[in-house]
Amino acid sequence: MKRSDAPIDQGRRAFLAGSGLMVSFALLGSWRAFAGQENTLGATILAPDLPGDLKIEPVLDAWIKIDARGVTVCSGKVELGTGVRTALWQVAADQLAMPLERFTFVTADTALTPDEGYTAGSHTMADGGTAIYHAAAQVRQMLLDAAAAKLGVPARELALHDGVIVAADGRQLTYEQAAEGVDLHQRAKPVSPDSDPSTFRYIGHAIPRVDIPAKVTGGAAYVQDMRLEGMLHARVVRPPDASAQLESVDTRAVEAMPGVVKVVRDGNYLAVLAEREWQAVQAMRALREAARWRSTRRYPGNDTIHAALKALPQRIYVTTREGNGPVRQSQHAAPDAAPAAPSPATLSVGFGKQYVIHGSIGPSCAVAVYRDGMLTVWTHTQGVFPLRAGLAEWLGLPKDKLRCIHVEGAGCYGHNGADDAAADAALLAFRTPGRPVRVQWMRDQEAAWEPLGPAMLTELEAFADEAGQLQAWRHALWSTPHNERIVNAGRLIPARLLARPVASAPSAPIPQPEGDADRNAVPLYRIPSVRVDMHFVTEMPFRTSAMRSLGGHINVVTIESAMDELAERFGQDPVAYRLRHLDDARAREVIQRAADRFGWNGGQALPDGHGVGFAFSQYKNLMGYCAIALEVKLDKQARSVQIVRAVAAVDCGQIVNPDGLRNQIEGGIVQSSSWTLYEQVLIGEGGVRSVDWSSYPILRFPQAPVAIDVQMIDRPGHAFLGAAEIAQGPTAAALVNAIKRITGHRPLHLPLARQDSPLFA
């Protein structure tokens, strides 16, 4: 099978070809991704000609090892709760023609696996899956060739069957036998041998996830479940806010508590280690009470944050697309005069969004041990290699004396507290040689100290001709960074708290076309002149970083609201109006499929208080396509908004695991509706005030949608496009559009449906 992995690469190439862009970033010097050396997930590109993550790890035996013990496949990607472990495994199994149980599959361990940077941004299948797809195909061919030589028959007369190579005359070789004398330590080739999809037993099939049986029966599945011999339990005590200085703490009483092994105090860093977990919890409480802090900073509140974003120091990144040309991005120190747009605007609309949290159900946790000069950290980070680099820099250890091993944590939706908790464990183990240390954050610590999903503001002006055809588009947005990954030790919170703190590296956004706060801000719609001004606020009142879909959530809400408003303005059906502005056949198909399946006909007759909404986006304009139609019920008396029926149509290229994909889309719709309807971090003068699930309520069962129907369009032979984040934007936008239909007013502030929402007035 010839694969076209083209869409993403073309997008990148087209983008990189924009010459003005290269110049402006070369001048800047801070944007390493554009030097062609590092991809957006923090890994260095060594072989730009190879597919997927073979670009960053081109040597075959980094991915696949065959020795006397059997076949081992390695991936630098991690399981974050989306089922990718099974999906990657499936890809390897089919390409190697081996059943899942016949080979070992290892993920993210700095001692064993390739460095694929972070597992994020729906890149896992696109980059990691593609790499395994090709590496396995190439290794398979090498095994066949070797077997052919050993058996003295042409390779094409050999068949592969369950990990055995069979000749026409019945002679067999196991892979291990065939691999003898074969050197897999070689560079992969840009083109792989074809595969016949009709032989696939895994790819494209709803293979049950390998991790589920243990998870439903109480097997050890998470880093939280690790119990090492002699392990100490640690708890940290964090300052009341990021500015607070520890004025005094009398640790004697805490040190005398039962089971307490030691109290660690270093600058503003406080932690306690105890023999048993409950002892650690009680000691933490006592330590918290004993500590006196002085805060030096006042924070904006929920009412003032958007004004604050406009006023804080910022850089401006302008992205343009003229005609059918490439997307170009450049940076400015201050707003320049926007090129004259045909005025006045046909439509202006803008949205405000509050800070949100990832809110994994299990607060962050890590285990570490420092023994014989070697520091080992078990962590649920998204990137074991960047974490190792940050820890090595901080603790002054050579990288080969530090090993980071990924073990699953609770669901991860972006840059949460995992790395910081790993740094806690590393520091405490480093200072307690010989004994493993387990650090478990408490709920309030996770809520207050995980990097938040940024508060944002958007302002959009759209210009159309009399017939309603879009002519120009001006989108401005304000946000703090969405990508404060571990590029240096200062990105780790514990490193900032010590008496000798490490400063965080300067912030830099993920460039277009992937985008940061401006992710998905360039509409896919045909518009002759598009300009997006991202006001990249560099002084963060609250630390923010990556959370599913980054700015895409609010940008898609903004774009898709505008499309609905414009359709209404010109008396057109919103679905038809979108199609009228779309050339991309795959985009058109998901929209059509969602509309047909939903029975969209514009003027649905619905019960009182019900309304329908539609929205679409292609994630990052490069990845999965997703169109969603919703029926929503607004009950003012009960103060509730509920999705009665959702139909999603998605195209994520070649589908590896249909049930896994469906699961991701269902989850995305539920999670995004929770964000959109209910979620906001409560902030005030003293900082974050919502530190539990009562002050930060999320969707519960009674509020879950009544029904979700996911339509999947399979594209065998096309690139894997990733799915975990593609529903976030369209779900939110469809909700806003439905509410506009019900009430006649477009809500412009998220979240939409908290108790005091004007919706219920």
Next chain:
Amino acid sequence: MNRRQKILAGIGAAGFIGIGLFLALAIKPAIAPVARPDVALSPALVAQGERIVALGDCVVCHTAPGGRAYAGGLPLKTPFGTLYTTNITPDRGTGIGEWSFEAFRRAMRQGVSRDGHLLYPAFPYIHYTKVTDEDLRAAYAFLMTRTPVHAPARRNELPLPLRFRPSLAFWNLLYLREGPEPATGDAPAERGRYLVEGLGHCSSCHTPLGVIGGEKHRESMQGGVVDDWSAPALDQLAAAPQPWTAGQIVDYLRTGLASEHGAAAGPMRPVTENLGRVPREDVQAIAAYLLTLQKPLRTVEPPAPPGDQDQRIDRGRQVFAGACAECHGEGSPMRGAMGRPALAMSSAVFGPSPRNAVMTIREGLAWPSQPGSTTYMPPFADVLNDRQIADVVAYLRSTAPHAAPWSGLDEQVAHLRENRP
């Protein structure tokens, strides 16, 4: 007629008059059904009605758990038996769809149904009677524009004599002073009086009841018991260790949480949810009026503390560490970042009866049906046994400044468990 006959005749006459009077009180004519509401349902009037109905808390009693709003069916447990609230949606068969405004007004003023039967005084017509015609008309307009729900009335569970409704006439004779109140000034406290005594019917819960279920007027607002919860005295708000301010009362009534005094629980919680929807000035008026009712602290002789008080407090402190401290301990996130008061300051711990402390521990505070409110507490009825509840309550009480230990704690805990399956 001799003297004896005269006396007999007199008694007879008195009897006749009595019976006549009784019949006049107990038997009311039906009011003819109407085909459609006989008040012009203008949007402005409906909007005003929404406010009146919220202030009157109608939805609280007239909605069953999980049921449709205003469709009735909520069981009201009284010392006399269980009553079920009725459907006040404009359904023609089972609701008030055929009621004229006059029928509605008579129900609100006299406690008489459209067909003439007397309503049980669990329906607080003795307070609603004070509401002005104007406001009644608005409430009527609002209710008549709700979605009709077919919901037949459930049979009340009452002992036989009480099922005989005309007997209510005597009750009315004792307790009903038919309104409306003469118009009052616009000063906040005056408006507040109208809301507290009329629509809000606060004293239905916050005044102790006599043996036949009427409010003891002499002890008005001195606190009552409803549904096993204490409805605290409303005339001691200024006498609390941290006297309530008007602002705190307003916050409490509108959000269910006062920063210095704790959270609304039990039957008070839905009341605060309703008051969260009415204009702020209404709640300010209520607060202003309540503050005019304040009396000096009524002191009760502190009972002798139970003998094992110290051990009990120690045990309670332990239970607190395992079950409560994550949220309520010193320095806990709830008290730090979220700014909640120490439990020692909450009226449930400081008040004269342990009832609400015990009830709250046992039953917790349910999640609000809709996200956005921040008060929640898990129930501990299945977790802690009687002794542990009593111990932890005794411990909490010991942390409250100048509060004498509660006596009879064990009995109270056992009683509340038995009463609440």
Next chain:
Amino acid sequence: MIELHVNGEAHRLDVAPETPLLYVLRDDLKLNGAKFGCGMGQCGACTVLVDGRPVFSCLFPVSSVGARPVRTVESLGTVERPGPLQKAFIDHQAVQCGYCIAGMIMRAQALLETVAHPSEQQIREHMSPNLCRCGTHMRILAAIREVAAQGRLPGAGPQKVSA
């Protein structure tokens, strides 16, 4: 010494009496099913059954358990022989990260042991104390519904164990 009956076995444990049951189950009995999520009774990740009722083990002083039997997800079945709810969760692939799932299964178990054919609304209300951040709700509901359709689940047999 505290005596504790967990999944049909009696244990004598040397733990502080106020220790929340969660830590005893996880650290002393080395059971992974009950999870730490919030420690405040707000998320249900730590849900286990005590005397057949779903409780938050994170707020349950171990000394309060007394003679009441404790059941965790480990008692319902194994990877090889999953119990009915476990099997339904596998069949529906009702897991994303799975961190919430053991608590979900235990809460559902309590419902299905007491109510033969709960309605959709009953299931949703009953499950509402438990949070799932991954948004697996639709599948969790589907798995519970499937088992609910089969009738009441048998309880753990004789409930009381003598102290």
